[in-house]
Amino acid sequence: MAEITFLQAINEAMSEEMRANKNVVLIGEDIGIYGGCFGASRGMLEEFGTDQMLETPISEEGFMDLAMGASMIGMRPIVEIMFGDFSTLVSDGLINHAAKYKFMTGGQVEVPLVFRAPFGSGTGAAAQHSQSLETMFTNTPGLKIVYPATPYDAKGLLKSAIRDNGPVLFFENKLLYRAKGEVPEGDYTIEIGKADIKREGTDVSIITYSRMLPVCLEAAEQLAAEGISAEVVDLRSLKPLDTETIIKSVMKTSRALVVHEAPKFGGFAGEVVAAIMESEAFYHLDAPVARLGGKEMPVPYNPDIEKQIVPVIDDVKETVRKLVNNGGVKV
């Protein structure tokens, strides 16, 4: 199997689907000759031309609504937004329109639209180009949300997203773009809504997604040297959420830690924790469920602080050590 980067995986998924179906159209800013702000569509203009590569003016709300309209009568648009932070500008198209038109019309229309957005800090781009805004969308029925961490998952999930007949939000993390992984050539898909156990373990379940996956995997590796066996669950999809895999894992390990880059308060980890507490896994817990997330501040330009506001390997290790010590709870 060939090793390719996350970005190449996205490029392959889009290219294969666009080759197979002329109605798959990439829409966004600077996606043409420039190849997209981060290079996801590099080289694609030559093959697909302007009919399938719609380079837009800086009119985020407008081109999202445009894609939404076109999707209802035959187009299968992939809308790329330059930075995930600009999700605020397209939120009306996604939340008030794409998520609701099938429902509001009593099933008369489908909205087969993919929205791709690069999130995340660590690039020195400061407060308006570094956020992780997934929870802006997780409380809106009608939207599926995927957030892969590896090139293999990215390609398979993006192909599923493009073939899905409803709106799918495909979130990417900029720091993972250069990460390499084995990806089979040609067609395969990964079902939306299925988590993946990236490392098996018996003492604690670390549940995470996107950029925090490599952090948690490295922490698990280092903890193994201390005799702690950590299982790492990669959610891959936030909606639908694979609660079955989460619950099964926690029932096995009796301890759980949820980790994400987005700010902890109101973050998606709260939903994962609730899923555990509402299930029979609760009765298996040996320690309170723990969360790690971003600090309560906008992402700073100051690189020293920028590094400190997201969970790092040591944070994960330290929290896991507390958990295996029953979270400090006297039993």
Added chain:
Amino acid sequence: MAFEFGKKQSLETMKLMLTSRRFEEKVNEMFMQGLIHGTTHLGIGQEALHAGVSPALDKDDWILPNHRGHGHCIAKGSTPYDIMAELMAIRDGVCKGMGGSMHIIDTRYKNMGSSGIVGSAIPMAVGMALQMKREGRKNVVCTMFGDAASNRGTFHEALNMASIWKVPSLFLCENNLYGMSVPAKYSVSVEDIAVRATSYNMESRVIDGNDVELVYSTVKEITDSMRMNPRPFLLEAKTYRWLGHSKSDRREYRTKEEEAEWKERCPISMFKDKMIDRGFITEKAFEKMKADVEAEIDAATEACKGKERVSLNEAFDYVYSS
């Protein structure tokens, strides 16, 4: 010489205008009686647009009316029963009772209807026109919106995109002089919204939106030309809504005199006078048509009563796709 309908088309047009008028009156009555819940935005006074636009289009052209759009939906093909059933939230409604007054959409008649978010359907229409152009169709998309929607960023973004990509999208601004309570004179920077097209290198025109023959002939002329040479067009029709913005509106922001002036310019009365002059209808035949329309809408309304609604479980089927 100004365009004139023949007798047959005059009668059909009049029936459409009367249906639109009576439908809205009936909805208003039913609200007063508590038989319809939620809210609604009635289009009484704007019937020349309802009866003039969709009949001038090809049946495969799409329309996207706004939240004040019952009359447009009827003109494009939905029956009063289809829409009343939606307002009564029963299964037979065009949207199975899931959308209501602000979201009447009927894809059987190429009506992609209304977003309740003022102005957001304008770029959606550009996307639809773009897709039809990609498919090599000779169809156009007509989106209707008010004066106030022309202040949304979506309007400006949509006009710019439609212009650079030359898509066959007819932007129909129904300038009824008020955005809810705020006069366009106060909130819109120009007297004629049509001039905003200039910024986007787009053709535009202002017409009397209460003259049904002028509305019809203008839309026909423009869309025929757009089919031959795909491009967008901004058409502004001056009109007036007789009732308030929605059911709770006491209309304290405008004068009774202004309302009376516009009622003098009633699109139905003006066209009726022309039809009588031309010998197409008599006063008696007009009254008969009015009574027939009223009976038809009463019957449609009665037929909605006591009908089944979609269950919670079935509603879940419409949330996600696969």
